[in-house]
Amino acid sequence: MAVTDGPAVKEEEINALTREAESLKIKLEEERRKLNDVDLMVVAEKLDTLPQLNLKPRRILKGHQGKVLCLDWARDHRHMVTSSQDGKIIVWDAFTTNKEHGITMPTTWVMACSYAPSGTIVACGGLDNKCSVYQLSQEEDLSTKKRAVAMHTSYVSCCTFMNSDQQILTGSGDSTCALWDVESGQLLQSFHGHNADVMGLDLSPSEACNTFVSGGCDKQALVWDMRSGQCVQSFDGHESDINAVRFFPSGDAFASASDDAGCRLYDLRADREINCYAKECIIFGATSLDFSLSGRLLFVGYNDYSVNIWDTLKGIRLTMLYGHENRISCLRTSPDGTALCTGSWDYTLRIWA
Amino acid sequence: MDRSKQPVQVSSQISKLRKVVEQLRKEANIDRAKVSESGWFLADYCDMCYHKDPLLPGVMTYNPYKEKRSCEIV
Numbered sequence: 001m002a003v004t005d006g007p008a009v010k011e012e013e014i015n016a017l018t019r020e021a022e023s024l025k026i027k028l029e030e031e032r033r034k035l036n037d038v039d040l041m042v043v044a045e046k047l048d049t050l051p052q053l054n055l056k057p058r059r060i061l062k063g064h065q066g067k068v069l070c071l072d073w074a075r076d077h078r079h080m081v082t083s084s085q086d087g088k089i090i091v092w093d094a095f096t097t098n099k100e101h102g103i104t105m106p107t108t109w110v111m112a113c114s115y116a117p118s119g120t121i122v123a124c125g126g127l128d129n130k131c132s133v134y135q136l137s138q139e140e141d142l143s144t145k146k147r148a149v150a151m152h153t154s155y156v157s158c159c160t161f162m163n164s165d166q167q168i169l170t171g172s173g174d175s176t177c178a179l180w181d182v183e184s185g186q187l188l189q190s191f192h193g194h195n196a197d198v199m200g201l202d203l204s205p206s207e208a209c210n211t212f213v214s215g216g217c218d219k220q221a222l223v224w225d226m227r228s229g230q231c232v233q234s235f236d237g238h239e240s241d242i243n244a245v246r247f248f249p250s251g252d253a254f255a256s257a258s259d260d261a262g263c264r265l266y267d268l269r270a271d272r273e274i275n276c277y278a279k280e281c282i283i284f285g286a287t288s289l290d291f292s293l294s295g296r297l298l299f300v301g302y303n304d305y306s307v308n309i310w311d312t313l314k315g316i317r318l319t320m321l322y323g324h325e326n327r328i329s330c331l332r333t334s335p336d337g338t339a340l341c342t343g344s345w346d347y348t349l350r351i352w353a
Numbered sequence: 354m355d356r357s358k359q360p361v362q363v364s365s366q367i368s369k370l371r372k373v374v375e376q377l378r379k380e381a382n383i384d385r386a387k388v389s390e391s392g393w394f395l396a397d398y399c400d401m402c403y404h405k406d407p408l409l410p411g412v413m414t415y416n417p418y419k420e421k422r423s424c425e426i427v
Contacts, residue, residue: 007359007363010360010363010364010367011363013367014363014366014367014370017367017370017371017373017374018370020374021370021373021374021377024374024377024378024381025377027381028377028380028381031381031385032385035385035386035387035388036387036388037387037388037389038387038388038389038392039388040388040392040395043388043389043392043393043395043396044392044396046396046400047396047399047400050409050410051410051411052410053408053409053410054410055408058418058419059418095417095418193376231376232379232380232383233380233383234376234380248395248398249398249402250394250395250398252391252394252395252398253391253395267386267388267391267392267395268391269385269386269390269391269394270385270386270387270388270390270391270392271380271383271385272385272388274388274391274392292406292408292409293402293405293406293407293408294398294399294401294402294403294405294406294409295395295398295399295402296399296402296403296406296409297406297408297409312395312399313392313395313396313399333408336407337405337406337407337408338407338408338414338416338417338418339408339416339418340408351418353407353408353416353418353419
């Protein structure tokens with residue numbers, strides 16, 4: 001009997017593919033190493049050392065009755081949407097600390113929220129495996145204005161509007177990311193490549209906005225081509241789950257925060273890790289991170305209730321912000337760079353400037 | 354027979370491996386810049402935007418969060 005596709009043939013193919021994958025990995029590492037001609041710290045020597053930073057707590061936002069899990073600024077630099085473990089979403093005027101809208105979700109652990117570019121819609125999702133949008137209006141009960149847009153097969157860990165209100169990108173515990181049409185709820189593109197839960201994503205700030213980065217429990221950060229749905233670059237190095245990823249403001253690099261207590265900076269042009277932000281004394285997981293407007297400062301929130309500020313290029317810790325009484329769960333610089341907002345398991349958010 | 358499931362598992366393993374190899378081939382062939390060059394771009398960006406970054410020391414842009422609120426009791 002002529003068996004062209006018998007078990008032996010298949011086993012051989014598996015072995016050949018495994019060997020090829022191994023040799024390609026080695027080649028990839030070699031290529032990346034070759035171009036590592038100088039340490040980023042050496043490049044950073046051309047920059048002056050930063051004088052003492054003077055960030056102070058300016059506002060405290062109180063209103064959630066559970067752990068704050070996510071926050072997003074509106075483009076007006078003033079409003080903010082936050083979500084919480086208690087199933088509530090609050091829209092704040094960060095400047096006055098007034099609560100402008102409160103929405104109760106049917107499920108607890110609302111892990112993701114996003115403010116639409118127009119400022120008239122917010123999106124959120126979590127353990128309901130959905131991403132829903134709410135039209136903000138002056139009516140009492142906003143839950144009637146709810147519409148489910150996205151559906152995953154596991155929890156929604158992160159979501160962000162694209163450069164318009166029409167599309168939203170989601171990341172999920174089902175290990176995929178997906179792009180959705182807000183109006184019709186149609187799946188426009190799905191992104192398969194992670195081997196475990198996706199925990200964070202960020203859109204490229206470059207004008208064309210054709211790429212985004214995602215990080216997950218497979219310790220990998222993947223860069224995706226939005227249109228083709230293909231992964232174009234992958235980066236590893238973390239020893240534990242990646243909790244958050246954020247693009248450097250120029251779009252040429254991104255940083256990741258991990259449960260291994262470290263953060264890493266990956267450069268897209270050099271296709272490699274170019275900095276690592278860790279210290280022996282930092283032992284708790286990093287949950288969240290963001291850059292200042294110029295990219296020079298890297299803010300990182302940790303499970304030990306602290307926020308560290310790093311010099312992105314020199315790789316040194318500049319200072320720490322204390323105030324929260326529990327884990328920092330989320331952190332975001334305002335779009336105009338005037339303030340940093342941190343959210344915590346202590347039920348509050350704080351604004352630093 | 355206990356082997357009845359095997360072909361399916363083997364084919365899915367093969368297709369997974371093929372995808373991995375295809376991805377690695379693609380990534381191995383991308384153009385890369387030297388760290389000295391790409392790092393310089395990042396440093397240059399920070400430098401260029403320093404004066405616009407309100408959270409950096411010595412930058413005197415208007416910051417509403419730093420102003421005293423009008424309703425403050427004197």
